[in-house]
Structure formats: structure tokens, C-alpha cells
Amino acid sequence: MQTHEIRERFTDHFVKAGHTAVPSASLILEDPDLLFVNAGMVPFKPYFLGQQNPPYPNGTATSIQKCVRTLDIEEVGVTTRHNTFFQMAGNFSFGAYFKEGAISHAWNLLTGSLADGGYGLDPERLWVTVYLDDDEAAEIWEKKIGVPAGRIQRLGMADNYWSMGVPGPCGPCSEIYYDRGPEHGEEGGPAVDDTRYLEIWNLVFMEKERGEGTGKDSFEIVGDLPKKNIDTGMGVERVAAILQGVDNVYETDLLRPVIDTAEQVTGAKYGAEHASDVRFRVIADHSRTGMMLILDGVTPSNEGRGYILRRLLRRIVRSARLLGATGETLERFMTVIMDTMTPSYPEIADSRERIIRVAVTEERAFLKTLESGTHRFDEAAAKTRDTGAKTFSGEEAFTLHDTYGFPIDLTLEMAAEAGLDVDVAGFEAAMGEQRARAKADNKAKKHGHADESVYREWVDNSPTQFVGFSELTADARVIGLVADGVSVTQAGAGDDVEVILDVSPMYAEAGGQLGDRGRIVTDGTVLDVTDVQKIGKRLWVHKATVLSGGLDLGQAVKVEVDPDWRHGATQAHTATHLVHAALRQVLGPTAVQAGSLNRPGYLRFDFNYTEQLTPAQLEEIALITNQAVDSNLAVNTIETSLEEAKKMGAMALFGENYGSEVRVVEIGGPFSIELCGGTHVGSSSQIGPVAVLGESSVGSGARRIEAYSGMDSFRHFSKEAALASGLAASLKSPTEELPERISQLTEKLKAAEKEIANLHRQQLAAQGGELLNQAVEAGKFTVLTHRLPDGVSGGDLRTVATDLRGRLAGKPGVVVLAAADGDKLPFIVGATKEAVELGVKSGDLVTLLSGYVDGRGGGKADMAQGSGANPAGLDAGFHAVREELAGR
Template sequence: METAEIRRRWLTFFEKKGHTVVPSAPLIHDDPNLLFVNAGMVPFKPYFLGQETPQWQRATSVQKCVRTGDIEEVGKTSRHGTFFQMNGNFSFGDYFKKDAIRFAWELLTTSQDEGGYGLDPDRLWATVYEDDDEAERLWAEYTAIPLERIVRRGKKDNYWHMGVAGPGGPCSEIFYDRGPEYGQEGGPAVDEDRYMEIWNLVFMQYELSEVRSKEDFDVSGPLPAQNVDTGMGLERIASVLQGVDNLYEIDEVYPVLAKAAEMTGKNYGAQSGHSAGESHPDDVRLRVVADHVRSSLMLIGDGVTPGNEGRGYVLRRMLRRAVRSMRLLGFDEPALPHLLPVSMDRMKQSYPELETGFDRISKIAYAEEEAFRRTLAAGTTILDTAVVRTREQGSGVLSGDQAFQLHDTYGFPIDLTLEMAEEQGLAVDREGFTRLMQEQRDRAKADAKAKKSGHANTEVWKDLRAAGETDFRAWQELTSEAKVIGLVVDGEQVQEIEPGQRGQVILDRTPFYAESGGQIADEGIITADGVHLKVVDVQRPVKGLIAHTVEVVHGPLRAGVPVLAEVDPEWRLSACQAHSGTHVIHAALRQVLGPSALQSGSYNKPGYLRLDFAWGQALSPETRSEIEEVANLAVRKDLPVSASWMSLAEAREAGALALFGETYGEAVRVVEIGGPWSRELCGGTHVGHSSQVGALTVTGESSVGSGVRRLEAFVGMDALRYLARERAIVAELSGIVGGQAGELTERVSAMVTRLKDAERELERVRKEAVLAAAGSLSDNAKDVNGIRFVGHDAGPGTGADDVRAMVLDARQKLGDGAPSVVAVTGAAKGRPVVVIATNQAARDKGIKAGELVRIAAQTLGGGGGGKDDIAQGGGQDASKSGEAINAVEWRVGELGG
């Protein structure tokens, strides 16, 4: 049974049981504690926490998930993977243990011909919490599992909570016996490789007041309503129903692995020579490729782009690990163009949007692979330099600092550093590298913990939300009469706020737009009798609740009083121009570049907008001008702007574009500009007609990551002001060069050409002067304990190339007869440089240029190195050039004789 069919049967079964089918949320979720959705229940968490009222009593979903905590273990075992899908059925105060158990048993054991999964009942085991007599009784009463296959286990295995105060309760896990070839008999308590967990039923029935660890927590009492949260790993049940050993061999993953094996000439699973329990390195690498290619496909599909931090860093790391693994398998050409389409072809059955968006997805992935190939080339050069320095220092170990810098700064994988260092006869201080990596992880964990603890106290917002949803009036009006529902200062609810204080005001209705969808919050005022508040920010701390951050100018303001909330009309007009302008630019982009130039993020504020979009190369000036012209023509046409509500399915059918990373409900707001020309899901504020956007001028275009470009623009009066500044600059330059504006380019170009010609002539004259000075250096050689020594400070304005030319010229003129050393210092842009050369006779006496240059460079406050015959160094203090020459001369005297 294919994975897509297993997924379909799950949703069909629970829909027939009265569950609402909820589409998978994007992997990017609006939870500050999570990089990605990592469990099937995450989108439902506000309902379980009581922060929001669920729209349904029963729901089911197949949720996309990514877990990256053990990314280093991927491929080493058959259990670890990054992307996975979690089948879930949920009850919000409706059915409880009995029906959860009955539903699970029915779906698992009903024959495949009748729409079930057709598992052998004799192979199923159940575990229950050690004190949960009710669950044990229900398993025995409503299923064919005998008591000896119903196992009681402790808190570690069969009790669930979120790790913080909140809902919790016992759980019941279902295991499938894969047979004696997978391990010893005795049930899941004996061997969880043979007895594989396929489904976990969580019974939320208690309120936990404090959680100290997985097994140490306090139960304050029963929840007001009992809930059910279940999770079945789709990949796990697929491996059972498809009769394969692990998730890497199911139909959605194995084709990528097989393609990678074909490309590299490897035979997966046929490698030998490794101890029991260990996989052959090639098998591990093939699994890494299969897992990471699929995970990257899904992440890019949901709007993640490669970067150096957060979600982007995780994606970049996975893409690079896949490419690196292919390289270690012997494939040095670009690999993703062969592998990514294979993964898309398998996943599109469940996620058809991957096929329609594949042009964008592939551009981003292929650009990242090409960037990594360049990184490998650059990193190899940096590594070679580090190897040379390590050898010069007489060490056979590359330092952990250098290995960590290669990994952290340049994205150079540690295993590649180990491999290439070994090829050159060096070891790597792996302990030092590991220590630095751990320090970095500890910092990240501490930061995450701080964020989590800061977010964990949601009680104040939960209590305020219980009073009702904020009536959001920003689409209809700029002024609203309202009532103060609550006041919050420093995270605590208060009864009043006084002049000089800053806090949050919750109103029963508001005309203020709360920041979302790339549009920043409105500004304005809230007033009452004797009260004047300046609104500086507006946010949604929980869904349905709007909080106004205010500065109290006059007051105090008390909870419960009526107020007048007023948005600054000029601010709102400029914000509407910017947001509508963003839609216009997006539509113009797609018209000029094609449908694959899809928005991946945006930001707009009064008068300014920026838009990130999928594209693999810089736009030419001509293309930028064309986009700007198309956008302004749309503005001139005075296209109607409208907003309407419809179901998500209807919006998709109509071709409405969704912003990546946004979570949409069943009912969505669709904003159109000129009908189908621009049709997007959007909750922002907009102008009434496109002409109200005013002037629109593109001011910049740049790269913000592999396969992602950014356009910036001004709109309305800000665009006119920008053009006025540009016009003033043109007029000033025209006056300076003495011509009309139309002649400016030609005249400036001619001036630049003359300037470059003059610079080249000056450079020629300067080099002649340098060589002339070098010609007399050898005449000033002096005897230092039997060594001919030339020491010279060429002074400011003499760069490294000039100094090197002088040294080589002087050494050549001194000849090879007697031992000779030439040391010359110079300085460019205030930074000193020293170059030292020795002839063969000096080297025969043990005088090495590399050693001498380190002495000089230390005096200059820097470092250096090189070969025995010529070496170069630098420093910080050019005033000590004379001291550096003297130090070298003293050392030459020591080595002479």
C-alpha cells in the first residue's frame, strides 16, 4: 500500500467518524518556541492550552513535521529522520478513552478490502500508564488483545505533558510485532526494535501546576474538559504495510536513495566488513541523501530559504550534508538536479503544490548547491593555508579553532576537514573542535530556553482572551469607540496605568491594524476624559486578542472605562499605499519574469516596501525598469481594489496566491487588484483603487540568499521625494562637470577614463622609482658576522608587491657566492609589511626566511610566515619598522659565523 493511500485512508476513516479534516499547517508555524512544526498536535496547541476555542469537537489531520535535534544521527540508524508526517485524530471535550481505543483498533485491523490497514490482530500489543486501570479494561473489552499483551509502564514511557505547566495525562501506545528476525520475544518492554511503536493515544485529563522533568511534576486537578490527542507516524506504518525494514525503504523515500546509488555506483545494503549493529559508511551516506533531499524539498516548498541562521541555517545544513554525502560517495558533479525531481515525483501525490511550485523550489535548491560547490573550492584554499601554517609551526595537528572556523564561518564540513587534513598527513584537534561546537550549542539552548520561559507565561493573555475576541475594525474605519477590557504592564495585569508608563491596552474593539503579513502596525492615539495615550505598536499575543502598546502622555487610564481609539490617517494612507504597492510589484514581477518569481516574504511600512522573491540571478537594469514600468502602468489604469471572503479551497481554485509562512483558516480574505491580474490571500489594509498608490519607484535589487532576490521601492510621496533627491544630485553633478543632464553620463565616463589613465601613469612612475631605489640596495649590504645583510625601510606608500620586488631584485644582485639576507619593510594605508629573502648559501647555514619574518612581524605587532627562501609578514604598528629590521639583523648575527 503506497504512503499516499495510507494517508487517504486515514483521513477518510476519521471523516466518516465525524471528524473535520484539517489540512496540514505549513512547516513554518507562528510559535516562537519552534523553528518548525515538530508534532502533529502543534497547530492544535492553543485549543489544548485553553487559549482559543476550537472550531470543531473532532478533527483529524496528516501534519507535516520536521525535527532536527538529532540531525547528526540521520542515516546511522533506521529510526532517525528529519521530515516526517504525523497522522492524528483529536477530540476537544467530546469522546475520550473508549472511542479513541475503538477507533484505533477498527482502523488497524479492518481488512484492506474494506478500507482499513488489515494488520494481524495477533501482532498488536498495547501499553498503558501503570495506574490507568480504565485504559487496560477498555483495551481488553473492546479489542481482541489479551491481557498478557497489555503492558503497564511508568511515567517515562506512558505519561504525556508539554514540559511546562498545562494539560497532561496518561497515554496508551500501540506496538506491532515485526517478528523474531527483528529481536527477542517478550513485548515492547523487552525489545522496541522487534516491537515497533506505531500509534500513541494521549488522554489529556489533568491540569499540571508544575513540571520539573519528564517524570517529576505536580497534578493540581482534573481539566474542565477531557481531550484526546493521538499520533501515528505515517512513515512507520508505511514501513509495516509495505513490508520493508525502515523509513528509508518506503515508496516516498527509497527512489531518491536508489537514484543516488545508481549515480555513485554503490549497491545499497550489500556492503560488508562492519561489525554487527553498524551500517557501512556508504549506506549511511545514501540514507542521509534520501532523507535530506526530501526534507529540503518540503521546507523550500513551505517557503524556507537557505541562510545563516534559524530555519534558513537548518535548510542550508541539510542541503549541504546531502551534497557532501554525494561527494563522499564519489559523485563530484551537481547532484540535486538529478535527485530533487525524483523526490518531488513521489511527494506530489500527497502535496500537489510541490509540482506546481517546483520551478521556484528547484531554483533555490540548485543555487544553494552551486554556492556550496564554490564554498568547497574556497574552503579548500583556506584549509591549505592553515595546513601550511601548522607545518611551519612544527605541529602535526590542525587546531580545533581553525577547524571550527572553517565549519562555522565558511560552512566547511568537519568531516571534509578531517579527510583533507589526513590526506596531507595532519590530524585535527577533534576534541577542541567538539568543545567549541558544544559551547555554541549551549549558547543556542540557553537562548531557546530564555525565549521559551519568556513565552511560557501566557496566563495573562489567556484570561483576557476568555473575555471575548477583539472586534477588529481596521478594514472598515479609522476611529472606534471602545471599552478597556484589560491593562498589562511588564507581563502582569494591572488596574491602571499612569503617565510615563508603557504598557498594553486591550480594547473590546479596535480600528488599529495589528502587525502581520509583512505590514507593520498602525500608529495613533487612544483618548478619554483626561487621558491621552500614544499607540506605538499593535500585536496579537494570542489569536483573537489585540494588544496596543502605549505610552501614557496624560492619565491615568483605568480598566473598564470607555475610550476613543483613533488611527493616524496619514500613517494609514501611506501604509495602504505601501501594502497595495507590494501586491502591484509582485504582479508586475510575475508578468515580466514568469509565474515562478513567487513572493517568499515582504515588509511594508508607510512609504516603503520590500519584497523577496524566488529568482536565481540578479536582474538587469533593463528588467528592473520593465518591472517598474509595468507596476506604474497598473497604477495609472486605476484598477479596482477589492477584498472578499471565501473558503480556502475556493481561493485556491480561483488562483489566489498565499504568502509563505502564514497560517490560514478555513475562511480566507482574498484581495484583488484588477481582478485576476493580482489575486492574493491577505489580511492587510489597502487603497480603494490602484491609482491611490501614487508614484512607485524601485530603488534597489539584491540577493538575500541562494535563489532569493529582494526588491525595494518607495511609494506615494516618499517616491516623489526620492526622485526629487535624485534630480537634485543630477543637477549638482551637471553643474560640476559643466554640461546638461543628458550629457552627464558621457562627461563623467570621460573624466573617469582620464583619471584611470593618470593613475596608471602614476603607478608606472612609482614602480620605476621603486626599482631605482632597489638598484642601490645591494650596494649598501653590510657584513653581519659573516653574512651579507641588507636592511631597508621603504616607508609609507610602499605596498607588499613593491617590497617583494625590491627584495627579490636585491637578492639577485647580491648573487649566490656569499651567504646573503635581504629584509625590507614598507607600509600601505598605515599597515606595515615586511618581506625577507635568503640565498642558498645562507640557507645552507640554517638561516630561514620564515623564521626571520616571524621575528620582524612580532615586533610590528602581527604575524607572518612562508618558505625558507622568501617569507612575508605584517603587523599593526608601522612606526616600529626600524626596530623590526634591527631585530632581524641581530638574529642574523646570532646565526652567522
């Protein structure tokens, strides 16, 4: 049974049982605890905590959630059970049914016949575990389902009590295991051997809320959840391995094709030896995880989610090279994994080009880094041999790992080729210190679920009615006041307070658009509202200062949006849609939105793209955007279902968890169609001019466009015009001729600078005779080592070195020059033909000198250059060069 069918049978089973099918959320959600969604219940957390009422008719739902867990990336492939990406099929009940319902649903699907839509598993091969004191669950399994008592085992908190690892929902659980047979381990059930007995489904009876604590079993239970809930998770990949009759998840229809491709690319064979098999599994696992992360908008970077993606992609490249690959590999791996995953995730088809572009760009950058790391290794290995040692430093091995991305196995292999051992213990010690720092940092960043309990009652029972799409003022009643995180009944002049209203025309910050500014007024009372935030997507919290009078709970008030603020914000937000549409026209569909910010008169738009935009592209984007403004395109909003919106071609934002009903903003028919909950102008001409300021990089594979809209755009253009007029007056040239006039002046300046540089080089060359007087004899060689005055560039060094080497022609001479140039120390080594014939290699001398000045470099035997960062080591480096030559 193919994985796609396994997914379909799961969803059909629970839909027939009255559950609402919920699409997988993005791997990226706004959650303070998580880099990525790591469990099927994460998108439903507000319902479990009681912060929101679930929008499902029967109080039940089912989903197949994309998940990524990256705590133990190094363990991937070492065993065959661990994946960084996996699909968690789950069913959820928010007070509708509890233990018996969850157990019955799972058992019926697993053991039901294929003809009836089940998986057809042999019930005699299924074992279950329950929490130590959960007699209720044990009795349901034995009395209601018929599982023999001998196949029901009780385990402790570490195994059968579930939580997210941070404060939040938790509860005892019951796990279902499949006996894979005696060839996989010893008898005795999962309590004895959880390799033979493979866990396939976890049923969590979520009824408690946990507090702070560490580990799986050392936290406090702080209370009951509002309702007894069910959260289950069935591992799709593990069930696929069982139903497809293969040994592990890497042999299934989703991952085995990548391994087959890796065999073709590398020439190695899967199954030949454990070390190679680990590398094959790393390639397969990380290719899928990397592809899914790119699909959901992640781009490689040096922090957060982007760092995880970068690390995964580089591990693929390293593993492929260690298996024998010599060229680029990621495009082939990504193509295969997209083919296997598209049946379950059709949206991949629209992102294939973008996914390949991001992956290949990262691979090419890493291959250059790999080259630099190899150079660092060669230098360190040479130093090791020069000292007579046979062991490569563990600290140096860690530097290669941490700075250059070298895995220890690559360093071990290269060291063996160089005739060296590696201080693995020293490397592990350095790695241990890094892990401890990372663990402490990670612990510091885990805050648990933000305490929003003070708002819970209003979220559940009195959500705010937003009327701001059509109104800028509204009559409302104060239904809540919060000060310093505590519910209060009144606020006086000078107080900062959060005001909760039953009705509000003020937009709460979302989708990149900042919250509205405005006032809340009543007889003798004025509050200045400086921000509006949304709690649980249902409650508007107005952050305000009481300017005069006082406010009481239950008081009737008038709410007024600052019309200028709203006008400017709607102009900027609608302009963002136009810029996005123009961007995709110019760059193609691979330029996908990665974030935005809109405030009155200004917009910032981030998008996934790997190349810097040209001036011509920017000009075209600005032209298309302003043509759309000039065309007075109608701006329409449509309330519809998520499925209908997708059929319309509406684009969705990464990281947003959309409900079943969505709002589509359509501008000019097909020109721009996006899912958006923001406020917008009535027609595009109301935006006014849009001034595209430029674009910049915000990380690997991510770019940013900034622009002004409306009057801010007009003011920008006015300043630019004034600047141009001022330049025209200064240069005594008409404005339209400024580019040519400035170009002429620039050419004159370059010519003057070139003439000065020539004079400078002539002056340096004239000093050559004096410098040669400082040359010394070192064995068979005449050697000149000299530091020239600061500010001499690398190019000038080469000119002087070439001249001095020519003056030494006819005898074995070596010239070594250096000069501080800003924060760099360029240096050069030149050798005469006679010196080269005696075995001198300028590149080797550059490498030797580099070690003393924290530098690097290279070149040919007769001339080589480098650059360092530590001028203090120069004299010692010069001495080392002379000693090296004297000893020949």
C-alpha cells in the same frame, strides 16, 4: 501500499467519523519555542490552551502535518529509525471525546480491512503501552478493544507522559507498537526491545498544563486545561515501512529512489558496509528535509532556520563526495525527492525551479569552501609533519569542522592519506564544549508558551469585532483593561494601558502591515493609541497612553483611526502587492515572497532569489509597478474558502496558518491575486508614485527591495531632482548631459590615478639597487627578505619582486617582500630560474610564511603570492624562510 494512499486512507477514515480535514500548516510558524513545527499538534496549540475556540463544527479535526526535528542531526542514518523530516498523521478532539474515542478510532483504522478503508494489520502483532497509573486506558484496551493483558505494558513518565519539552499542554499517553518479528530482536514487548516492537501511533490524553523543568520527567504539573483533549500522532513513514514490507523507512517508496540515484552518482553500493550506508541515508533524509524547508520559504544562511538548512545541504554534499561523487549532485537528488513527494504535496510542482536553484547555489558555494578547507588542512598537516609529529591536532580538526564544515570522518580520511593519525579525543572534547554552549543557549531561548492567560477569557468569550475595512471611527465599549500584565478596572492620566474593546476600526499588526495609530476618546478623556496587536487572532489589544481624564471598565468610548496614518499604510501595503507582481513578471515564479514590512509611505519586500538584480531589472520592476498605478486597476477583496482561493490562483505567505475562510485581495484581475488580511486602497491610482530605492542581500538566497509610496515617493523624487540640478550647476552642464559629463570626469580621474601609480612603481623600482644591498647568503642561495613601506599593494609588490628577481638572474636568488595595506598584509616570493633548478618552489615558501602571519596563498615555482592578517609574525616568517633555504 504507497505512502500517498496511506495518507488518503487516514484522512478518509477520520472525515467519515465527523472530523474536519485541516491542511498541513507551514513548517515555519510564529512560535517562540520552535524553529520548525515539530509535532502534529503545534498548529492546534491555541485550542488546547483555551486561548481560542476551535472553528470545527464537531470540535474534532484531522491533519497530516509536516514536521522537522533537528536536535540530533549527527544521529541521522546511524540508525534506520531517525528522520529529520516526517509526516505526523493525527486526529484531535477539543472536548468532544476522550480516551475511549481515541483508542477506538486508532484500532479500527489499523486493524480494519483494506476493503473497508483500513490498513489491515494483524491485531495479534499489536502491543500497547499506558502510563503507570492510567487504569482507565488499560481497562479500555483490555475490556473494550480486546487486547490481552499480556500485551499491555505500563511505562513511566519518560516514556508515556507527553509534553512539548517546554511549558504548555501535556498529559499521559498510550502508544501502539507493531511486532516486526523475532528476526528483529528479543521477545517481551516494547518494554524489552523497542527495535523489534516499532512504535507507530501515540495517543495523548491532553488534560494538564506543565510548568518549567528539564528532561522528559522532571517538570511540575501546574493545573488542568480548560477541556480534556485528544492529540494523536501516527508516524506515516513507519506505517509505510510495515505496509510495504521493507526493513526500515529508508526502504520505502519515498526515500529508496534517492538512495538508488546516489548509487548511480557515486558508484558506491548501498548495503555493502555500515559507514557507507550511513552516508546513503544522510543523503536521502537530508534531501527530503532540505527540499521541504526550501518549499516553505527557508533559504541557507548562518543563523536560525537558514543555518539548519545550510547544514543539511552541506552534509548531503560531503556524504556524496565521501561515497565517490566528484561533481555537483544536489540537482539530481532534489529532482528525485520532488518526484516522490509531489503526489502528497502538489504545490511542489510550482516551486521546482526555485528549489533546485537554491540548492545548487548553496552546493556551489560550499564546494568553494571545501576547497578552502582542504587548503587549511594541507597547511596544518605540513606543520604537523615539520615538527616531527604523527598526530593531527584535535583542535585543528575541530576548526576544520566548525569553520569549514569538514566532518571528522573527512578529516580522518585525509589525514590517513597524509600518513597522520588524528587526535579524536581532542576533537570530541572541543565538540563537547560547543554542544554545552549550544545547549545552554538553546535553553536560554526556550521561554515556553508566552503567558497570555490574562487575555484568555476575552479571546474565548468576547473577541473583538473589527470594522476597519469600511470604517475609520466606531462607537465601542471597554471590555478589558490590562496594565503591566494584570487585569485592572481603571486607568488615569499618564498611565500606559492596554485597552480591549468589543468593536474596533483599528488595524492590528499582521501580514507585515504595522498596527494603526489613533485615539480613544470619551467625555474629558483622551487616549493616544500607538500600537494595536492581535492575541489569538481574535482579540485586538490597543496599546495606549492616557493623555487626559480617566478610563473605566465598561465605559462607552469613540475610537478614531488617524486617517493620515491609515491612508499612508494602505498605499504602502497595496504598493507591496504591485511590487510583488512586477517582481514575478521580471524574475519569474521562483521569486517568492519571504516577508514584508509596510508603514505609511514605505515598504520593504523580501523574496527568495539567489542572484543580485541588475539595474535593468530594477528599472523594469519600477516601470511595471508604476504602469499598474497609472492604469487605475480596481482593488477587490473577496471572502471565500481556502480551497476556492487556491483555485483562483491566490498566492499565500509562508509561515501563515490560514483558517478555512480567507480574504483574497485581487488587483486588476490576474495582475495580482494574494491571500491578505491587510487594508488597501480602492484602486491602484490612489497609491501615487512608487519610488523603488534599490535591492540588497539579506542572506544567502534572499534579497530585499525597498521603496517609497505616495507623498514620500514624491518627496524622494524631489530631492533627487534637486540633487541633479545642483550637480548640473556645479559642473556647468545641462541635467540631461550629467551622465556623460560625470563619465568624462571619472575617466580623467582614473587616468590621473593610473599615472600616479606608474610613477609610484617607477620610484619603487629605482630603489631596487639599494634593496639588493640587503640580500644575504643562505646556503646556496642569495636571499632578500624585506618589508616595504605601508600602503604598497599586492600588484606593486609583484612589480618590485619581478624587477629584483631579474637583477638576480644568473644565480640562485630568492626575493621575499611584504607590505601592510590597510588591514591586510600582502606578501610575495620570487625565485630565479637557477633557484628553481635547485628545487626551490615559491608556493611552498608562501605556505611556510603564511603560517607565521595567519595567511594563505599559492602560485607557481618561480612566483607565488599570499596575504596575511598578522604583521607581528613577519620577522619570524622571514627568518623561517632563510633557515629553510640555508638547510637545502
